[in-house]
Amino acid sequence: MRRGGLYLASLNACAQRWPIVTHGLTMSLGGVDPLPAEYLATLASFVRRVSTPWHSDHLCFTVAGGVVTHELLPLPFTAEAVEHVAVRVMRAQDALGIPMAVENISYYAHPGAPEMDEADFAAAVVARAGCSLLLDVNNVYVNAQNHGFDAQAMIAKMPLDKVLQIHVAGHDTSDPSLVLDTHAEAVRDEVYDLLAFTLRRTGNVPVLLERDDNFPSWDELCAELAKLDAILRESTAPRDASENAWLSGRELARHPRKGAP
Amino acid sequence: MSFLSYQAELRDALFASDAAVTPSAALGPNPERWKVYRRMVRSRFAESIEHGFQRLHAAVGDDRFREIVERFLAESPPRTHYLREVPQEFLQFFERNQAALASAYALPAYALDLARYEWAELETAYSFGERSAAPIGPFDMNLVPVLSPAHRLIDVSYPVHRISTDGSDEAMRAAPFSLCLYRERASHDVAVLELTPVTASMLSLMQGRSSTLTEIVRNAAESVGVTVDIAFVEALSTLLADLIERGVLLGSLVPKETS
Numbered sequence: 001m002r003r004g005g006l007y008l009a010s011l012n013a014c015a016q017r018w019p020i021v022t023h024g025l026t027m028s029l030g031g032v033d034p035l036p037a038e039y040l041a042t043l044a045s046f047v048r049r050v051s052t053p054w055h056s057d058h059l060c061f062t063v064a065g066g067v068v069t070h071e072l073l074p075l076p077f078t079a080e081a082v083e084h085v086a087v088r089v090m091r092a093q094d095a096l097g098i099p100m101a102v103e104n105i106s107y108y109a110h111p112g113a114p115e116m117d118e119a120d121f122a123a124a125v126v127a128r129a130g131c132s133l134l135l136d137v138n139n140v141y142v143n144a145q146n147h148g149f150d151a152q153a154m155i156a157k158m159p160l161d162k163v164l165q166i167h168v169a170g171h172d173t174s175d176p177s178l179v180l181d182t183h184a185e186a187v188r189d190e191v192y193d194l195l196a197f198t199l200r201r202t203g204n205v206p207v208l209l210e211r212d213d214n215f216p217s218w219d220e221l222c223a224e225l226a227k228l229d230a231i232l233r234e235s236t237a238p239r240d241a242s243e244n245a246w247l248s249g250r251e252l253a254r255h256p257r258k259g260a261p
Numbered sequence: 262m263s264f265l266s267y268q269a270e271l272r273d274a275l276f277a278s279d280a281a282v283t284p285s286a287a288l289g290p291n292p293e294r295w296k297v298y299r300r301m302v303r304s305r306f307a308e309s310i311e312h313g314f315q316r317l318h319a320a321v322g323d324d325r326f327r328e329i330v331e332r333f334l335a336e337s338p339p340r341t342h343y344l345r346e347v348p349q350e351f352l353q354f355f356e357r358n359q360a361a362l363a364s365a366y367a368l369p370a371y372a373l374d375l376a377r378y379e380w381a382e383l384e385t386a387y388s389f390g391e392r393s394a395a396p397i398g399p400f401d402m403n404l405v406p407v408l409s410p411a412h413r414l415i416d417v418s419y420p421v422h423r424i425s426t427d428g429s430d431e432a433m434r435a436a437p438f439s440l441c442l443y444r445e446r447a448s449h450d451v452a453v454l455e456l457t458p459v460t461a462s463m464l465s466l467m468q469g470r471s472s473t474l475t476e477i478v479r480n481a482a483e484s485v486g487v488t489v490d491i492a493f494v495e496a497l498s499t500l501l502a503d504l505i506e507r508g509v510l511l512g513s514l515v516p517k518e519t520s
Contacts, residue, residue, distance in 0.1 A: 002343060004389035004411060006449035026342040032265050039342045064272035067338045070347075071302045073271060080264060109294035111267045178297065 001046045011050070020050040021165070021206070023134075024057040026068060027092060029102065030075040030085045031061035040095040047096055054164060056101040056134040057092075059085065059122060074107035077114040077121040086128035093131065101164045102126065103134035106142045106171075106181035118143065119157035132164035135202075137195050138181060138210075141188075142171050145179040155198050163202045168195055168228065169210040184214035187224055192231060199235035207232055271295070275302045278335035306334060306347060313348025314379045316424050317372060325366045329355075332362075345387060352380045371419035371433055378421045378440070381413040385442045385451045388412075396515040400505065402474045404513035406467050411444040412509055414456075414464055422453050446508040454509075458485040460500060470514070 014020065024043065027035070047055055060072040075081045085102075093100045104122055116124070118140075126133050135158060144151035170185030187209070195207070207228055211221065262270075275298060289295070307330050311318045318326045330351070337354045339347045355362060359373050390410030397407050416439050424433070439461035441454040456464065462481035466472060472480070478497060482489045504510035 002389050003345075003387050005386055005444050007387070008389065009449065032268055036342055061268055063342075064268040066340055067272050067276065068340055068342055069272065069275060069302050070305055070339070070344050071275075071298060073268075073298065076264070076267070084264065108297050109289050109291060111271075111289060112262055178294070180297075 001042060015050060020052050022047055022050065022052040022055045023103075024055065025072070026062045026070065027057040028061050028063040028068075029057055029088050029092065030059065030081060031063045031088075032084075033063050033066060035088055035091055035095070036063070040092065044096050047098055052098065054099045054101055054132065055096055056103055056165065058103045058105050059125065060105045060107075072105045074105065074110060075121075076111045077116050077118060079115060079124075082121060082124040082128060086125050089125065089129035089131050093129075099132060100129075101132035101134040102129070103136055103167065104139050104158075105136070106139040106146075108146060108178060108180075110147075117149070117154070117157070119154050119159075123157070123159040126159050126162045131162075133159055133162045134165045134167065135160075135163045135198065136167040136169070137198055138167065138169040138171060138187070138191050141191050141194050142179045142181045151194055152197055155194065156201065160198070160201045163198075163205055166195065166198060166202070166205055166207045167210055168192075168207060182214075183210045183212040186216065186220070187228075192227065195228070196231050196235045199232060204232065204236040271298070275299050276334050276338045278331060303331075303334060305344075306330065306339065309344055309347050310351045313345075313351070313383055314376055316379060316421075317375050320369060320375065320424070321366070321372065325368075329362060329366060332358075345383070348383065349380055352376050369433070370435070371417075371421055374417040374419050375421040375424060377415060378417060381415045381440075381442050382451050382453075385411055385413050385444055386449070388444065397512040398515040399512055400474075400501070400510070401513045404473055404516065405470055406474045406477065407470070407511045407514055408464065408467050409443060409508055409511055413442045414461070414468065415440050415442065416461075422455075441509065443507060443509045452507070454507075459487050464509075467510075474513070 011020075022043075026039065027043075043055070058072050060075060062069050062071060062073060064073075075085065089100055089102060102122070102125060104118060114121075122133060125131075135155075137155070140154055140158075141151050143149075144154060168187055168191055169181065169183045170187050171191075172180040172182045172185055199205070199207075209221075209224055209228060215221070274295060280299070307327060310330050310333075311326065314326075321329070333351050333354045337350070337357075339350055341347060341350055355373060355376055362368060363370075363372065388411040395407070398404070400406070416437065418437055419433055419435055420438055421433075422438070422440055439456040439458070441456055441461075441464055442451055443454070444450070445452055459481050462484050463477050466477040466481060467474075478489065482493065487493060501510065505512075
């Protein structure tokens with residue numbers, strides 16, 4: 001978005017081969033500043049151009065008092081925050097003209113005393129906003145390690161019927177007191193296991209491997225993708241081949257594009 | 262603690278110049294966990310700015326560069342939603358505080374020129390105006406010329422465009438240059454041209470998109486005191502062909518009645 005030259009040429013080349021699904025970092029769905037109008041307008045134009053079926057951003061805030069932190073900062077798991085975020089998700093969906101999914105983040109601290117757990121928070125936002133969930137399995141694992149809860153139990157409580165996409169990534173365990181979600185390591189076996197656990201409950205949904213830094217060889221990366229593909233196939237019941245595509249017809253029917261006949 | 266006060270308090274703790282500032286105990290029982298966010302935010306911005314100004318970073322040195330970044334984060338924290346545009350906000354901070362920063366950190370005289378040049382490179386690479394919105398026709402001296410949106414004109418007082426990425430400035434002597442940065446059509450790489458005064462004047466006038474090429478040539482020649490003779494016209498012809506070949510000059514605006 002807002003890039004030309006090599007970036008636009010690369011995007012166009014990809015768009016000729018694959019469908020594009022967009023994902024953002026700075027909408028600040030949980031922020032108290034007004035939703036960024038210029039950013040939303042630019043994004044709306046971009047999502048129309050690449051014909052993404054949905055757009056996703058995070059259950060967090062990134063902007064405070066006009067300062068854009070470029071960090072996914074945690075929201076309190078409270079009823080007030082649910083209402084606040086849900087209303088903003090609905091506004092963002094209206095501005096973009098396409099359905100949205102919200103993603104659970106890795107959080108290293110929680111502001112104050114929570115009124116509910118992370119799964120109930122995500123479920124309440126999704127239900128109130130009428131949006132979908134982008135479930136980051138690695139984030140649930142990291143949070144479980146850092147806050148001392150059972151990752152499978154938390155996944156099982158998530159609104160799994162609303163999961164539109166799954167993210168997996170690697171994390172850093174070099175500090176024994178805190179696991180960091182880095183997107184810069186290979187996916188751990190524990191996360192692969194949690195992915196399989198999740199897919200057995202969600203059925204066939206698209207899975208994205210996130211890797212932002214410390215890139216391995218192309219062969220290693222492809223091996224990770226192959227492993228993810230195997231888990232996806234083994235964990236989900238055989239379906240019609242058409243449903244093994246990136247986009248599930250079930251989901252698209254549930255979120256028809258605005259203005260579509 | 263209200264929703265609003267929590268977010269403001271965390272923001273202040275992330276950007277305070279004093280690392281000892283931590284969010285209050287009302288946020289939670291473990292202040293060390295909140296400091297993780299401070300480290301992550303600050304290292305991301307520092308990496309982004311260092312990436313944007315590799316030659317300035319090398320020329321200034323790591324310690325001094327980091328201190329300037331720290332001042333930027335404390336005094337003028339980022340407001341753009343695009344991480345790649347944070348270096349531009351850093352440059353604007355540098356421009357606003359040039360004298361104070363130069364004095365406090367004993368910066369080389371060409372530091373601001375170098376920062377402006379490095380950002381111009383990035384901006385040219387990122388430029389997303391791939392084509393002119395207006396219809397463009399064949400090149401015509403009697404029509405308004407159109408430059409590629411993916412170009413930048415910049416005047417510098419030092420040959421900062423000749424500095425290598427290791428920050429070497431052995432040959433750095435004050436000398437004014439007018440530069441045109443543009444994006445190669447095939448490779449998308451950013452290239453730079455050193456402009457003569459009359460060419461710089463012409464390209465600057467072309468950016469205005471209000472005069473025909475004939476008018477631009479006349480005005481540019483007058484502004485730098487050059488006579489438009491046969492030798493000038495021949496050189497102009499070569500220059501225009503070169504600019505078209507490089508993709509800097511796209512053609513001429515099609516008049517409205519014929520578009």
